[in-house]
Amino acid sequence: MSTVVLLTLTGLGLAALYFLIASGLSLVFGLAGVLNFAHGLFLSVGAYAGWFVATHWALGPAIPVGVAAGAATGALVELVVIRPLYRRPTEQVLATVGLSLAGVALLQSIWGADPRSYPRPAWTAHTTGVLGAQVPDDRFLLIGAAVLVLAALLAFLRWTRYGLIIRAGVENRAMVSALGIDVRAAFTLVFTLGGALAGAAGVLGGMYFGSVSPGQGAGLLIFAFIVVVIGGLGSVTGCAVAAVAVGLLQQFVNYYGTSGAGDVSVVALLAVVLLLRPGGVAGKVTA
Amino acid sequence: MILSVHDLSVTLGGSHILQGVSFDVPPTGITALLGRNGVGKTTTLRAVLGEIPATGSVDFGGVPALGRPTHRLVRDGLGYVPEDRCVFAGLTVAENLRLAVRSQDPDFRTVFGLFPELKQRSDQSAGTLSGGQQQMLALARVLLNPQRLLLIDEPTKGLAPAVISAVAAALERMAERVPMLLVEQNLAVVRRLARDAVVLAAGRVAWHGPTEELLGDPARTRDLLGVGSTVRRP
Numbered sequence: 001m002s003t004v005v006l007l008t009l010t011g012l013g014l015a016a017l018y019f020l021i022a023s024g025l026s027l028v029f030g031l032a033g034v035l036n037f038a039h040g041l042f043l044s045v046g047a048y049a050g051w052f053v054a055t056h057w058a059l060g061p062a063i064p065v066g067v068a069a070g071a072a073t074g075a076l077v078e079l080v081v082i083r084p085l086y087r088r089p090t091e092q093v094l095a096t097v098g099l100s101l102a103g104v105a106l107l108q109s110i111w112g113a114d115p116r117s118y119p120r121p122a123w124t125a126h127t128t129g130v131l132g133a134q135v136p137d138d139r140f141l142l143i144g145a146a147v148l149v150l151a152a153l154l155a156f157l158r159w160t161r162y163g164l165i166i167r168a169g170v171e172n173r174a175m176v177s178a179l180g181i182d183v184r185a186a187f188t189l190v191f192t193l194g195g196a197l198a199g200a201a202g203v204l205g206g207m208y209f210g211s212v213s214p215g216q217g218a219g220l221l222i223f224a225f226i227v228v229v230i231g232g233l234g235s236v237t238g239c240a241v242a243a244v245a246v247g248l249l250q251q252f253v254n255y256y257g258t259s260g261a262g263d264v265s266v267v268a269l270l271a272v273v274l275l276l277r278p279g280g281v282a283g284k285v286t287a
Numbered sequence: 288m289i290l291s292v293h294d295l296s297v298t299l300g301g302s303h304i305l306q307g308v309s310f311d312v313p314p315t316g317i318t319a320l321l322g323r324n325g326v327g328k329t330t331t332l333r334a335v336l337g338e339i340p341a342t343g344s345v346d347f348g349g350v351p352a353l354g355r356p357t358h359r360l361v362r363d364g365l366g367y368v369p370e371d372r373c374v375f376a377g378l379t380v381a382e383n384l385r386l387a388v389r390s391q392d393p394d395f396r397t398v399f400g401l402f403p404e405l406k407q408r409s410d411q412s413a414g415t416l417s418g419g420q421q422q423m424l425a426l427a428r429v430l431l432n433p434q435r436l437l438l439i440d441e442p443t444k445g446l447a448p449a450v451i452s453a454v455a456a457a458l459e460r461m462a463e464r465v466p467m468l469l470v471e472q473n474l475a476v477v478r479r480l481a482r483d484a485v486v487l488a489a490g491r492v493a494w495h496g497p498t499e500e501l502l503g504d505p506a507r508t509r510d511l512l513g514v515g516s517t518v519r520r521p
């Protein structure tokens with residue numbers, strides 16, 4: 001029983017991380033139609049910015065600085081690289097792939113290829129007893145952050161003018177323009193938002209894994225893409241459900257099966273969902 | 288003239304769909320844009336709106352329109368009601384309307400006066416509305432704001448006869464306030480609403496003149512529009 005509890009909370013912690021990465025990725029694809037391979041770079045920039053602040057200054061500001069760095073990277077990438085290429089989707093994908101490779105190389109040249117140890121709040125090293133299991137507190141940090149972000153995103157999409165524009169744009173962005181709205185501004189916004197969430201995931205992931213390395217973002221991005229596809233492009237709720245499914249499946253199969261079976265099972269889940277519901281669990285809706 | 292289209296050409300997917308279309312839309316009343324299926328009526332509207340690349344010239348209210356982004360033309364008072372309505376299915380009726388608002392003081396009184404049903408259904412998601420209700424919502428979206436010209440594409444398509452006449456009545460009321468370029472296959476509706484007609488054939492304007500002159504001549508109507516055209520009374 002205690003093993004099941006521990007695996008569940010660990011799986012949910014991982015799910016939280018996937019959700020933070022995938023929700024931005026999903027909104028960017030749903031609204032702007034961009035398959036953004038540079039999303040992992042937003043995460044890495046956030047992670048290193050947070051790491052730099054935490055090691056050279058203080059732990060407290062690491063998260064806001066990581067979020068701000070991720071957001072700034074997201075906005076910059078949209079304005080400089082993505083925006084001139086909206087009518088050329090193939091070049092756009094290639095540009096994001098190139099950017100992600102260049103970003104990894106740049107981080108490597110500055111801080112080296114080896115993992116750097118990531119400072120974390122002292123309390124996250126403690127454990128809490130849950131139904132007889134001793135659960136490390138860092139899981140709760142991740143889960144709490146993801147739940148907060150989920151609630152905030154849903155409120156933003158539901159209650160604000162830009163939320164309305166994003167939900168409508170995911171359905172039909174040409175019609176949003178035909179109502180006199182500059183949908184490109186909303187594109188920049190979702191890139192910034194996605195960058196901010198990826199930056200948060202970078203810092204929290206660094207704390208969770210205890211280290212950061214240049215390739216970390218790209219590694220997590222693969223699972224985030226799977227979550228996006230399973231969840232339905234452009235759906236935040238679908239993303240949350242899919243992230244939980246993927247995180248739990250991966251943890252349980254890795255523990256009870258042979259090593260590496262967890263990743264294979266995630267791909268199998270993806271295949272099953274695509275066969276049964278090609279639009280993902282939520283179809284193409286935002287909420 | 289509120290809209291002057293001159294030598295408009297569009298190539299889509301390798302085929303030369305519009306090959307020098309020229310016509311004017313006067314600043315009052317309804318001008319019908321007619322032609323057989325697939326001749327390029329929707330393409331003409333989308334090119335005017337800047338949704339697809341085109342060459343030639345389009346002048347909207349005295350300002351060149353080609354090359355300007357769609358949202359700017361719309362903000363200058365060019366309202367668009369597309370062929371398949373394009374209401375946002377996942378948004379409620381109220382949200383669809385709220386999204387469309389761009390003036391300080393949106394004209395909800397006119398909208399709910401013409402379409403009281405939309406007020407009763409404001410919390411219903413637009414995807415669950417009937418075809419007629421969706422059409423009303425699409426028309427309402429352009430009526431909330433001050434407009435200088437409306438481009439309306441087949442507003443009666445797929446609707447039951449009673450609903451067609453309700454939509455036609457609404458268009459008639461709307462036309463008292465704002466000029467329209469109306470694509471419409473139902474010739475009874477065209478006859479009732481449009482003073483002038485522009486007929487496209489083979490990528491060009493094949494006929495341009497008073498609607499009565501066109502529809503009063505069955506041979507010409509059949510020749511230009513084909514026998515498949517609907518002539519049912521609204």
Ligand SMILES: Nc1ncnc2c1ncn2[C@@H]1O[C@H](COP(=O)(O)OP(=O)(O)OP(=O)(O)O)[C@@H](O)[C@H]1O
Binds near residue numbers: 302326330
């Ligand atoms: N994106 C596209 N690529 C290639 N061909 C296109 C494209 N869009 C439209 N066409 C073609 O252009 C022609 C004109 O289409 P359009 O929709 O303008 O016709 P229409 O007059 O509005 O027809 P209908 O009365 O059926 O609505 C059609 O033959 C159509 O198949």
Ligand SMILES: [Mg+2]
Binds near residue numbers: 328329330370440
């Ligand atoms: Mg058409």
